[in-house]
Amino acid sequence: MKFTRIAPHPDLEPFIECYWMMQSRNPIPKIEKIIPDGFTELIFNYGEVYKSKISGEWQLQSPNLFAGQITSYFYLENTGWTGSFAIKLKPAALTQMFGLNMAAYLDQIIDLDNFPHVQLADLKNHFLPFENEHKLKQVLDDRFLELCKNVIENPLENALTVIFESNGRASVAMVADAAKLNERQLERLFKKYIGLAPKYYSRIIKFNHIFQLIKAEKCSWSEIVYQSGYYDQSYFIRNFKAFTGEDPSLFL
Template identity: 40%
Template sequence: MDKIYTLKKASPKLLRIIKSFWLVDYQEDIALRKEKIIPDGYPELIFHLGDPYKININGVWQQQSQYLIAGQIKNCFFLENTGKSKMFAIKFQPWALTELLDIKMKTLTDKVIEIPQKLLVTLQPIKEVAMSSLSFDEKIKHIENWFLKFISRQNIKRFNGRNAVELIIKNKGRLSLKEIQNKVGISERSLERYFEMYIGLSPKFYIRIIRFSYIFQLTQKGCIDWAEVAFLSGFYDQSHFIKNFKEFTGEEPNKYKFSEKNMANLFLKK
């Protein structure tokens, strides 16, 4: 079976809004396959070009719609195809959906839902390109051009909260809240308010997700020394590292299949 997992970074002129684009295509009808999705700290718009998927976030399986918006997820969840599998998606910067579309991200925490009709009207040109027969690169080109025009018509204000998020990501989640507040010049309360509206998670929890995601980059260097990985990813000790990893993945790190070709590894590995 020929599986295609493709991820492409957004162009520099759009990186402040879009992190990347991705495509998953199994290229033929396949048997039911369950995929584990792990939190990575970025919201998405997802378009199913094949048959719909079923999703299980809170212990109940539900069939997904064709056009989806995904908020911040706190724990791993599962997807299962119902037939032919093909998806195209846009992975946004953590703050982007609020800045661009005035979405209160707290309402999307732990949710992957059908794009609301009012929002779908705004995003109609994006939907048409995403669902078209254009190549992956051609879709990206058209969508980026649309977003450049869309942004030019917006009055987007930059808040200190975004500076804090960028600092967390840049430092792989290895800064304390107090260090972040001091470097950015923002009060604890203002930071909490920003994260509630623009990110959908508390600053402390978001730091944990970004610090956790760095583990996947460290494992690509070859032979894995878990004590070294724990230290480099900012954990006080190996037991704390294992507990955190298991909380987000449901598995211990030495049992997780880092080399397997799946959606979770596509998003978390560089």
């Protein structure tokens, strides 16, 4: 499997985390576990489609998808050769660009071709058929630079900065203070712009920091537990297992 991460145009950095591509000519089915990372995605398959298992049953996905925030791990399985690219969006970007209420799409992977939003449903006509990586970046940049001309302001920009800079360890009170909002206002805006409550979203960012520490292999387990803000290793293990479905040693 070849995975390629592509940086967007610098003017798109407030809205797009990255573009990515995934390619493989191996048709043998392989199951992958997907862990929440706090970002939403628009995904386009020019290869064979995937199956997903989110709520207990496998379902065949559509070729073009909108993935909202997810609260727990789920599974993907290829049905043949893989050819995919995606736009990995900053947490509030879909509300800023398209006016979506993200709470409506929590834990959902939506068929983008039949999505009741003209600009979103029309995206595939700008990006497909796929030609090559260089051309793809050009058409993605051009389309999103156009879409971002009339974005609405992100009232959670400072709140999200605090969450990411603290690796999810900032309290809700600290996040609300950064946004100059009370906690009820913060909760309401997080549900609309992100799809999740601020406390749960911070938890996702905290665990993604933990995964980075695990991958770096520069810290002992006790150091990882401490750096993650946990002061009880057994409590950390229970939380880790609830989030990933595995205890830390098996996940590693």
